[in-house]
Amino acid sequence: MANIVLGKSPARSLPVTSVVENDVALPVSDEALPEGWLRVESLDIEAQGIARRPDGKVVFIDGALPGELVSANVHRKKNNWEAATLTQIHRESSQRVRPGCPNFGLHAGACGGCKMQHLDASAQVAVKQRVLEDNLWHLGKVKPELILRPIEGPAWGYRYRARLSVRYVEKKGQVLIGFHERKSRYVADMRQCPVLPPYVSALLLPLRDLIYGMDARQTCPQIELAAGDSVTAMVLRHLDPLSAGDLQKLRDFGKQHAVQWWLQPKGPDTVQLLEEGGPELSYTLPDFGITMPFKPTDFTQVNPHINRVLVTRALRLLDAQSHERVIDWFCGLGNFTLPIATQAGEVLGIEGSEALVARAHQNLERNRASSVPALALNASFVARNLFDMTAELLAADGYADRWLVDPPREGAFALVKAVAAIHQARIGAEDAEPLPENARDWQPPKRIVYVSCNPATLARDAGLLVHQAGYRCVSAGVVNMFPHTAHVESMAVFELA
Missing domain, CATH: 2.40.50.140 (Nucleic acid-binding proteins)
Known part of the structure; x- marks a missing residue:
């Protein structure tokens, strides 16, 4: 702890x-x-x-x-x-502040979405920084040579992605829309949410009225928010087909409140626009001249303000040169890959999801075609299960001067274990696995920038890189992607010793 x-x-x-x-x-x-x-x-x-x-x-x-x-x-x-x-x-602590949301607290029915609103925002960042350092040392026996300055941004109105539960409460004759109550399966009675963009927070009560007036009010369990730079998309999960009247109510609401409705009758792959055409859901990375279209169920960062700074810092730390090859592991739809391609000679994005790889290809071609002046963007993408990585598969991807690693909460254990296995075989370590034939000439990257959403798995992987793969942890720091919550996003940089 x-x-x-x-x-x-x-x-x-x-x-x-x-x-x-x-x-x-x-x-x-x-x-x-x-x-x-x-x-x-x-x-x-x-x-x-x-x-x-x-x-x-x-x-x-x-x-x-x-x-x-x-x-x-x-x-x-x-x-x-x-x-x-x-x-x-x-x-009372001098760090205690008045929570910025009436739904926060220990009272009955309090929202469980935030955990730290009673703590000063700068102190929240200090807590997360200590969590990162403690995890790195206690779990990985790794101490960074330099602690990076935390990346911080707006503490309110930052949450452009959210999964809102919907519940028709027949006894009360009303619909509730919001996050769950703390330590409960019930939906909190929320009339506002300051961590959502103000215009989205203002839609909570109109959304309740909309769902209450629909025939399907008992069979719509969820609304997923995905806001881009200029489009606010909402995905309505519906368990039964919607009536013509309900579809018209959604259209009317969308026109009145500038909401782009998507419908999800089953799994995420069934999501489709209610009305074809209209503006494109996307976000931009202005520092690199990149625009990233996405579907509302694609993985994108919750906080676009922090994401822009995160990408810029990650690429500065990566320091890719125009003659170098880079691999972006767990690349998603290309959030890091395409910016890297504006700097490096070549970049390969590798991702486990076929759908995201297809989207990354589309984003690559779109940016090539729309950039003025034109961007060469020498990038390619492949789909591969990165949780089954081996030393032999790793060597097959060829040498890259630098890596960007941005895994899910599970971390990148198989990937760094493969690097460690090759290093251990080369130094003749006891119990080392035999060196694969295709790995004899393979060389590890000279620098790795690791972006993490779980300090425990980062610490585990850092321990392998430092103690078994021949790297130093030259720097690490937190990224406050989710203010007022216990979520710790971070970044660490490793160099060959």
Whole structure:
């Protein structure tokens, strides 16, 4: 469990038993705490305060912050720890702020989408930075030579992708649309959501009225938001065919509120536009002159403001030269690949999804055709299961001077394990696998930029690269893609030792 201590103890030249705050004497030592009081020492990644009882038992407290003296209600007990919920704050942290959303909190029906709105935004980033460093060291025994400055952006209105649950509540005679309640399967009664773009937040109540007025109000469980630079797309999941009247209601709503409706009767591959034509759903990467069209069910980053900065920094750290070859592993629809192609001599994008590879090809040709002046974009894409990578398959892709690795939460274990296997065979390590014939002349990349959405799998893969594949971790830092949540996005750079 990764912790960070944010509270500050006052400097004292003599021992004291209490301090005075708001005309109330508060105990300094744990021995002097009144019965039931807890001193919060640190914060875990789930934004739970961590305290210890006199016998050493750890207490995780929802809603508490480091440095606070609190009382809490214990709702779960184990031999070595307890889980509790904050009931009273006796001394408040200087990092505590008023949440920016009325749906946030510990009250009944509170939204479970955010976990850190009560903590100052800069302190949230500090928590995530410590989580990254702790994971790298405790799980991978890796310490970066340089900590990168965090990438930060707007704390509100940033969420351009969201999966909103829809629930018709017959007893209340209303439809609820939003995220689930904290620790519950029920949908929170949300009338606004400040992490959504303001114009989307303003649509929550009109959307409720729309679904309530439809024949299919009981069989539409989900609306998926996918906002581009100029198009707001919504995917309606419907379990039964929609009536002609319902389809017309969607058309009318779309025209009134500038929403592009897509329908999803079954799996993601069944998604189709309600009305063909109209503007294209896309986002831009202005630093590279790239436009990325996408379908609303394609994977794209939730936060477009941060994504632009993330791509720019990743390519600066990659530092690809015009004569070099680069491989972009887990390339998706080309979010990094096409910008790399504006700098490198050649780039190969490899992705497990055939559909995303096809979309990446389309995006490549579109940017070649529409760029003024024309971009050469020497890029190609292939589909391959990267979770079944071996040393032999790795060598078959040929040498690349640099790699960009952007895996899902599972990480890139098979890929880095294949690199490590080749290195271990070459140095004659005990228990090393035989070197594949086609790998005898293969060379590892001199630099790897690894973009991660899970610090635990990054730490695992970093341990392999550093301790078994001959790399140094030259830098690492966090990317605050999801403010107010416990999600930690990060980036690390590895160079051949």
